[in-house]
Amino acid sequence: MSSILTNSSALTALQNLSNTQRSLSKTQSQISTGLKVATAADNSTNWSVSTKMKAENSVVGTIKDKLKENSALVKTATAALTQIADTLTKMKEQATQAGDVDGTSGYNEVNKALAGLAKTLTGLIDGASFNGVNILNSATAGVNIVSGWGGATFTTIDLTSQDLKTTLTTAVTAPTTIASKANAETLHAALDTGLTAVREYAADLGAVQNQIDAQSEFLESLSNSLTNGVSSMVDADMNEASTRLQALQTQQQLGVQSLSIANQNSQMILKLFQ
Known part of the structure; x- marks a missing residue:
């Protein structure tokens, strides 16, 4: 039936055109933003889950950055410990030479060498600072390195500090001046004690570094998984x-x-x- 009051065909065609234009607008938005779910109105479930995953990934990114910072701190201290061990070894060499010295002049030369090495030792300990933190002296307490979270609490890697300045000063300068074979033997024993303390702490730092590296690798994989998960839910298939x-x-x-x-x-x- 044809009517001059109502054009059913035109109304149907207009409705179809409006539907097409809405779909076209949505598709153009996906292409311009790269997202098939840009707001909760697009898909409330996917938007909610992806938003939570993005927040988790942001936290992971922050932890990764802090792990890198603390890794640099540990590496700085480890490098210093290597040099400290070398310096203590050189001091042992001087103490050994002092065991065969005859006469005051010979001791004077050894004592001068030991004094210079002691200054080097102090400089290494004081210089092992990263971002204002030095874990080789008494000025800094231990560091709790945030490495992740479980439930409602953060998980941490415990990094203890050492008062090496006091430890090594006590051990190394007990005989402040070598004037006899007995002094040299006492110093040699003290240096052995100091080297043992340095090696043990270096081993502790090595274990911490391994924990940091392992956790960093895990968080990198976790971040990639979260990123891919969010992408699968909200990213548009451009093809x-x-x-x-x-x-x-x-x-x-x-x-x-x-x-x-x-x-x-x-x-x-x-x-x-x-």
Whole structure:
């Protein structure tokens, strides 16, 4: 039935065109943003889960950065310990030479060498600072390195500090001046004690470094998994979106033509009365 009051064909064509334009607008938004879920209105479940995963990934990123910072701290201290051990070894060599010295002049030369090495030792301990933190002296307490979280609490790697300045000063300078074979033997024993303390602490730092490296590797994998998980839920498939865009553009053109044809029906009725 044809009516001059209601053009059903035009209404149907207009509705179809409006649907096509809405789909076209959504597809164009996906292409411009790269997201199929940009807001909760697009898919409330995926948006909620992906938002939580993004927040978790942000926390992971912060922990990764702090692990890198603390790794640098440990490496700085470890490098210093290597030099400290070398310096203590050189002091042992001087103490050994002092065991065969005859006469005061010989001891004077050894004592001068030991004094210089003692200054080097102090400089190494004081210089083992990273970002204002030095774990080789008494000025700094232990560091709790945040490495992750479990439930409602953070997990940490315990990094203890050592008062090496006091430890080594007590051990090394007990005989402040070598003036006899007995002094040299006492110093040699003290240096052995100091080297043992340095080696043990270096081993502790090595274990901490291994923990940091392992946790950093895990967090890198976790971050990648979270990133890929978010992508699978909210990222648009650009190949699919591009193909759909072309199809919708064609539908839009056809819809406009269909609406134009439907609107001509009224004109056709008028011709019946001419």
